[in-house]
Amino acid sequence: MKASRQNGHGCLIVIEGIDGAGKTTLARSIYTRLINEGIPAVLTSEPTDGPWGRQLRLSLSAAERLTPEEELRLFIRDRQEHIEKVIYPSLREGRVVVCDRYYFSTMAYQGARGLDPEAIRRENEAFAPRPDLVFLLEIDPDVALRRIKYGRPEAPDRFEQLAYLKVVKRLFEGITDSFVVHINASIPPEALLDQVWERILTSIFG
Numbered sequence: 001m002k003a004s005r006q007n008g009h010g011c012l013i014v015i016e017g018i019d020g021a022g023k024t025t026l027a028r029s030i031y032t033r034l035i036n037e038g039i040p041a042v043l044t045s046e047p048t049d050g051p052w053g054r055q056l057r058l059s060l061s062a063a064e065r066l067t068p069e070e071e072l073r074l075f076i077r078d079r080q081e082h083i084e085k086v087i088y089p090s091l092r093e094g095r096v097v098v099c100d101r102y103y104f105s106t107m108a109y110q111g112a113r114g115l116d117p118e119a120i121r122r123e124n125e126a127f128a129p130r131p132d133l134v135f136l137l138e139i140d141p142d143v144a145l146r147r148i149k150y151g152r153p154e155a156p157d158r159f160e161q162l163a164y165l166k167v168v169k170r171l172f173e174g175i176t177d178s179f180v181v182h183i184n185a186s187i188p189p190e191a192l193l194d195q196v197w198e199r200i201l202t203s204i205f206g
């Protein structure tokens with residue numbers, strides 16, 4: 001695994017994008033393909049199902065939204081626990097970690113609520129391993145919201161409101177590190193997986 005040196009023996013692949021971009025679908029498909037190829041892998045996501053992640057999800061459906069600072073603190077605590085309990089141990093075991101959302105989501109979503117994305121990045125990178133590869137799924141928020149509406153029984157939560165998602169999208173577009181791959185996600189899932197898989201082969205296993 002070419003890109004794995006900085007993260008011990010495994011490597012970290014992150015999927016990012018606005019709600020409804022198809023992250024969970026893609027993350028599952030990458031994981032399945034890795035396993036089918038005999039590559040040890042783990043599929044994980046943020047917010048997690050741990051105590052901080054559960055508190056965050058409850059807050060999404062609560063009548064009163066947390067302040068941006070309160071949200072930021074919870075996402076950071078959730079991520080610290082996630083890294084300590086899942087990400088680092090899996091990397092040490094030599095696995096490919098496929099992570100559905102990571103600190104780029106905090107930069108974009110809490111940034112869209114008025115916090116400084118670069119300050120969020122600095123705080124996260126003080127404890128969070130840098131991914132080997134980030135796939136940033138690009139999609140029109142209208143299309144993403146339509147996918148959510150037709151694909152799920154429950155109504156979109158407040159994170160999924162159009163105006164907010166437009167700001168989140170703009171902040172994601174500003175993330176241009178060399179390990180971040182912006183990819184058009186308005187194509188069928190199989191075509192998206194093929195493109196992403198090509199890039200994984202060249203960047204990680206090439």
Ligand code: T5A
Pocket residue numbers: 017018019020021022023024025026045046047075100101102103105106107109110147148150151152159160185186187188189192
């Ligand atoms: N959040 C999270 C923050 O504010 N800060 C943070 O730091 C973090 C980590 C909850 C919220 O938390 C916020 C962001 C979120 O608003 P979540 O519940 O994990 O996060 O939200 P997600 O599950 O990531 O988002 P969604 O489920 O809304 O969307 P996905 O995962 O992007 O989309 P997916 O794969 O579930 O697909 C949605 C629908 O589209 C179809 C699927 O079948 C499904 O019906 N679909 C496609 N249709 C056509 N073409 C394709 N290529 C398709 N891919 C999927």
